[in-house]
Amino acid sequence: MPTKAFGFVTDLFTFRRCPDGGAITLVKDDVFECVKCGQKLPEHWNF
Numbered sequence: 001m002p003t004k005a006f007g008f009v010t011d012l013f014t015f016r017r018c019p020d021g022g023a024i025t026l027v028k029d030d031v032f033e034c035v036k037c038g039q040k041l042p043e044h045w046n047f
């Protein structure tokens with residue numbers, strides 16, 4: 001299944017969308033913080 005490879009990629013690169021500005025942040029080292037405004041990002045996928 002192609003979804004297996006896709007899941008592998010999303011495990012390596014976790015993205016979150018800022019609830020306020022809508023900026024897309026790449027989450028590294030489990031730091032859930034918006035790159036633009038610095039606010040805390042949701043722990044769950046929110047696209």
Ligand SMILES: [Zn+2]
Nearest residue numbers: 018021034037
């Ligand atoms: Zn933000």
